[in-house]
Amino acid sequence: MSEAAGPVRLRANAIRVGYRGRDVLHDLTFAVPSYRFTALLGPNGSGKSTLLRALAGLTPLRAGEVTLDGLAIPMLSRRRLAEMISLLPQTPRAPDDLAVADLVAQGRYPHRRLFTPWSLQDQAICNDSMRLTDVDGLAARLLGRLSGGQRQRAWIAMTLAQSADILLLDEPTTYLDIAHQLDILDLLRRLVREQGKTIVAVLHDINHAARFADHICLLKEGRIVASGSPRDIIQPSHLREAFSIEATILHDPYDGVPVCVARK
Amino acid sequence: MRTRDDAACVRQDRPARSPRGLGLALAVAALPVLALWALNVGHAAIPLDRLLAAVTQFDASREHVILWEVRLPRMLAGLLVGAQLAVAGAIMQAVTANPLASPGLLGINAGAAFAVVLAIALAGIDGAGTLMWFAFLGAGAAAVTVYALGSAGRGGATPLKLALAGAVLTAFLASLTTVILLRDQTTLDNVRLWSVGSLSGRPMSAVLTIGPWGLAGLLGAVLTSGPIMTLSLGSDLSRTLGQNLVLWRAISAALVVLLAGAAVALAGPVGFIGLVVPHMARLLVGPDYRWIIAYSAPLGAGLVVLADTVPRALSGVDMPVGVTLALVGGPVFIALVRRQRWNLR
Amino acid sequence: MMAVALPALLLPLAALSLAWGDSGVAPGDIAAWLSGDPVAAVLVGSLRAPRLAAALLVGACLGVAGAITQAVMRNPLAEPGLLGINGGAGLAVIVLIVHLTAPTGQWLPVAGFAGAALAAGAIYALSWQGGTSSIRLILIGIGVSALTGAGIAFITAFGNVSEVQRAMSWMAGSLYGADWNRFFLLLGWTLPALAASGLLARDLNLMAFDDDTLQGLGMRLQLMRGTLILLCTLLAGAAVAIAGPIAFIGLIAPHLARLSAKTRYLIPITALYGATLLLVADLLARALMLPAGILTPLIGVPFVGFLLRKQSHE
Numbered sequence: 001m002s003e004a005a006g007p008v009r010l011r012a013n014a015i016r017v018g019y020r021g022r023d024v025l026h027d028l029t030f031a032v033p034s035y036r037f038t039a040l041l042g043p044n045g046s047g048k049s050t051l052l053r054a055l056a057g058l059t060p061l062r063a064g065e066v067t068l069d070g071l072a073i074p075m076l077s078r079r080r081l082a083e084m085i086s087l088l089p090q091t092p093r094a095p096d097d098l099a100v101a102d103l104v105a106q107g108r109y110p111h112r113r114l115f116t117p118w119s120l121q122d123q124a125i126c127n128d129s130m131r132l133t134d135v136d137g138l139a140a141r142l143l144g145r146l147s148g149g150q151r152q153r154a155w156i157a158m159t160l161a162q163s164a165d166i167l168l169l170d171e172p173t174t175y176l177d178i179a180h181q182l183d184i185l186d187l188l189r190r191l192v193r194e195q196g197k198t199i200v201a202v203l204h205d206i207n208h209a210a211r212f213a214d215h216i217c218l219l220k221e222g223r224i225v226a227s228g229s230p231r232d233i234i235q236p237s238h239l240r241e242a243f244s245i246e247a248t249i250l251h252d253p254y255d256g257v258p259v260c261v262a263r264k
Numbered sequence: 265m266r267t268r269d270d271a272a273c274v275r276q277d278r279p280a281r282s283p284r285g286l287g288l289a290l291a292v293a294a295l296p297v298l299a300l301w302a303l304n305v306g307h308a309a310i311p312l313d314r315l316l317a318a319v320t321q322f323d324a325s326r327e328h329v330i331l332w333e334v335r336l337p338r339m340l341a342g343l344l345v346g347a348q349l350a351v352a353g354a355i356m357q358a359v360t361a362n363p364l365a366s367p368g369l370l371g372i373n374a375g376a377a378f379a380v381v382l383a384i385a386l387a388g389i390d391g392a393g394t395l396m397w398f399a400f401l402g403a404g405a406a407a408v409t410v411y412a413l414g415s416a417g418r419g420g421a422t423p424l425k426l427a428l429a430g431a432v433l434t435a436f437l438a439s440l441t442t443v444i445l446l447r448d449q450t451t452l453d454n455v456r457l458w459s460v461g462s463l464s465g466r467p468m469s470a471v472l473t474i475g476p477w478g479l480a481g482l483l484g485a486v487l488t489s490g491p492i493m494t495l496s497l498g499s500d501l502s503r504t505l506g507q508n509l510v511l512w513r514a515i516s517a518a519l520v521v522l523l524a525g526a527a528v529a530l531a532g533p534v535g536f537i538g539l540v541v542p543h544m545a546r547l548l549v550g551p552d553y554r555w556i557i558a559y560s561a562p563l564g565a566g567l568v569v570l571a572d573t574v575p576r577a578l579s580g581v582d583m584p585v586g587v588t589l590a591l592v593g594g595p596v597f598i599a600l601v602r603r604q605r606w607n608l609r
Numbered sequence: 610m611m612a613v614a615l616p617a618l619l620l621p622l623a624a625l626s627l628a629w630g631d632s633g634v635a636p637g638d639i640a641a642w643l644s645g646d647p648v649a650a651v652l653v654g655s656l657r658a659p660r661l662a663a664a665l666l667v668g669a670c671l672g673v674a675g676a677i678t679q680a681v682m683r684n685p686l687a688e689p690g691l692l693g694i695n696g697g698a699g700l701a702v703i704v705l706i707v708h709l710t711a712p713t714g715q716w717l718p719v720a721g722f723a724g725a726a727l728a729a730g731a732i733y734a735l736s737w738q739g740g741t742s743s744i745r746l747i748l749i750g751i752g753v754s755a756l757t758g759a760g761i762a763f764i765t766a767f768g769n770v771s772e773v774q775r776a777m778s779w780m781a782g783s784l785y786g787a788d789w790n791r792f793f794l795l796l797g798w799t800l801p802a803l804a805a806s807g808l809l810a811r812d813l814n815l816m817a818f819d820d821d822t823l824q825g826l827g828m829r830l831q832l833m834r835g836t837l838i839l840l841c842t843l844l845a846g847a848a849v850a851i852a853g854p855i856a857f858i859g860l861i862a863p864h865l866a867r868l869s870a871k872t873r874y875l876i877p878i879t880a881l882y883g884a885t886l887l888l889v890a891d892l893l894a895r896a897l898m899l900p901a902g903i904l905t906p907l908i909g910v911p912f913v914g915f916l917l918r919k920q921s922h923e
Contacts, residue, residue, distance in 0.1 A: 053821070058824055058825070077827075078827050078828065078829045078830075079828075080827075082825065082827025083827065085825075087821065087824075089819060089821035089825070091819070092818065092821070092822045093817075095817045097867075106826065107826070109811075110826055114808055162826065
């Protein structure tokens with residue numbers, strides 16, 4: 001893991017977000033480490049998804065701003081933004097009678113203008129995305145006929161086909177069995193290492209975050225309580241503060257990765 | 265959408281048991297006051313003491329006849345129709361798990377209208393007393409057809425299939441009705457006041473013959489509100505709880521036909537009560553359909569009598585109650601939709 | 610395959626429509642018209658041909674407007690009537706006929722279109738709360754339709770009975786009064802709207818996705834939704850102006866198209882299906898001496914039955 005991260009591209013500056021008079025994020029500042037896999041952890045309702053949506057420019061801000069390469073997000077057109085940031089929502093919806101290949105092809109939307117025909121390059125990118133997520137064998141299947149895990153991987157393939165530098169993923173491993181969870185997390189790590197992507201993902205499993213992420217950001221009640229490398233963050237004191245749990249931290253004898261065992 | 269609302273309601277402090285009972289008692293107690301006012305208002309106001317005199321010492325004067333033959337049946341019809349439609353709507357919304365369901369969805373209004381038009385045009389029947397039975401029959405036949413259509417195929421009568429079948433039959437019957445009305449001006453003239461939903465000119469005999477059916481339906485709804493509540497939890501949960509889904513869906517459909525059929529027979533197709541009143545009840549008492557059904561009856565009854573009486577009291581105009589309700593209900597409904605921030609994120 | 614079969618079906622139907630008159634089917638009429646016979650020129654050229662043209666245009670407009678409504682409302686059972694088109698047009702026309710008993714003939718299409726546009730605009734404006742959403746559009750549509758319906762009911766109940774009947778016959782929807790002037794006027798604005806809908810087919814297919822995904826993909830969601838609703842209003846409003854409210858074409862045509870074609874050609878195929886369906890309905894209407902709008906539900910019933918069956922098998 002190289003320590004020299006690039007200059008920060010995506011940044012939240014003292015943002016405040018609220019629904020119906022209740023603030024969900026309180027003047028939160030967060031610089032997304034470039035070329036890193038960042039995991040957002042925190043209890044339910046701590047503002048993880050809201051932060052992710054704010055980073056994608058989908059939430060009106062009450063105060064502060066989100067900037068991409070120094071420009072406030074509202075200054076960029078939706079399409080320009082989509083060329084650089086792709087988002088996988090928590091519960092994406094598409095018609096059940098859509099084929100997987102057609103779903104993935106929609107990822108090319110921001111790269112095509114009104115009269116641009118479908119190109120060989122578009123097709124190649126879609127094929128790559130489907131191969132990476134292991135859905136290339138399901139290309140002709142309809143979404144409604146897929147298992148939960150297959151559907152989730154098809155959606156991730158669509159997000160990849162957008163070929164944006166920054167990927168924001170809201171719980172990408174829900175609905176997946178343990179093998180596919182590891183596959184997806186490994187894929188995300190490889191995308192960062194090999195293709196220089198920047199990834200921010202909301203995760204639920206502390207141990208997955210510890211093993212795969214380069215950076216962990218711990219949220220509680222709309223504030224960041226700790227942010228840093230897994231070794232720094234996976235500590236009993238931080239976990240007590242964020243989740244109100246007592247945990248023992250062990251280390252995997254095989255590679256030294258911290259493993260959290262929650263006691264109560 | 266609904267489940268989210270329910271969750272929100274459950275999380276909030278639920279109204280305690282006794283205030284809900286007290287509120288119901290208050291709502292029922294308000295009805296006689298409203299009813300007396302409805303009897304009082306009209307071309308010539310009849311003050312309270314003379315109302316009393318018409319009961320204790322009936323003297324066949326013009327005033328007493330108007331009271332007994334015009335205003336009393338009209339007021340009673342309003343109470344019955346309002347309570348029946350509101351309860352029928354609450355049952356529909358519970359069973360279909362759809363906040364937009366209302367009795368009209370089962371094709372009941374279109375069936376009644378078609379039967380009435382057919383009776384006038386082909387058999388030359390007139391007189392509210394006879395037409396009423398045609399409306400009742402038409403409503404029942406339409407509902408049975410919709411139920412049969414909707415239970416075709418596997419899975420039986422699912423709420424979605426019922427709604428679809430109802431929409432199709434409604435469109436079909438409405439266009440047949442139009443065919444007849446376009447060719448027969450006399451029938452159009454006879455049927456048009458009925459077809460917008462109105463309480464005027466209902467003889468006491470009509471109220472007395474149709475009323476018991478509606479009352480039976482109301483009683484049935486109150487008695488079965490427990491199982492209907494269970495049904496509203498969704499098919500999986502209700503089956504897990506040991507409920508016979510097919511049986512109870514059929515029972516609730518029969519109740520809706522009885523309630524809404526009797527209402528359309530008395531007043532013609534009156535909209536909005538069945539849609540809006542259960543929502544009002546839900547705002548007051550939360551998601552428990554036993555209370556929603558109990559509250560819907562007095563709320564619906566009061567609202568219809570109010571909608572029938574207020575235009576008369578304000579301007580002396582005899583607005584058909586169906587029009588008044590839609591004119592008031594439309595904006596209220598739009599405001600409700602705008603207040604709920606459905607799906608905004 | 611359908612792209613060939615449909616026009617092949619459309620041609621004989623169109624010929625039948627041109628040859629069919631008061632004295633039965635006379636294919637000779639078409640030949641006489643083409644060879645310049647003056648009687649046939651009036652009969653076919655100014656009576657039957659505009660009716661045929663109107664049926665095709667209105668059918669195409671309704672089909673495409675239906676496809677747009679289903680996409681924007683995210684509901685396979687939506688049709689343009691949900692946007693208040695029919696209610697608004699009906700209210701405007703019945704007010705014109707019953708209350709302003711002026712020389713109404715040529716004003717009916719104008720009133721119909723204005724009413725439809727006003728109702729659709731009101732629904733869009735009332736649904737706006739820092740943006741619109743599919744569910745809010747549907748619900749507000751129901752509320753506004755109830756209001757226009759109450760207005761129509763009130764006038765129906767108290768207006769002069771023969772004028773009410775005249776308004777009812779307009780509201781039944783038919784192609785009786787089609788003429789070339791009106792047709793070309795409407796062609797002028799529906800053709801651009803049809804073409805724009807075809808160009809936006811890609812975005813239209815996407816509208817079924819959820820809001821977050823759409824915006825994540827770079828769609829300017831509110832702008833696109835507004836544009837689509839505007840197009841739908843232009844198309845359905847034009848249809849209602851020519852022929853009065855005609856139900857079910859907008860519901861059925863997109864489903865037929867989706868059953869038979871790849872999504873890329875959805876819009877043109879939907880237009881073809883809409884045109885064919887309305888032409889069939891109009892031919893039936895002429896055989897039975899009824900307004901075409903009354904027959905479209907009859908065509909719609911078996912189709913929705915089929916949809917129900919399909920749904921229950923999956």
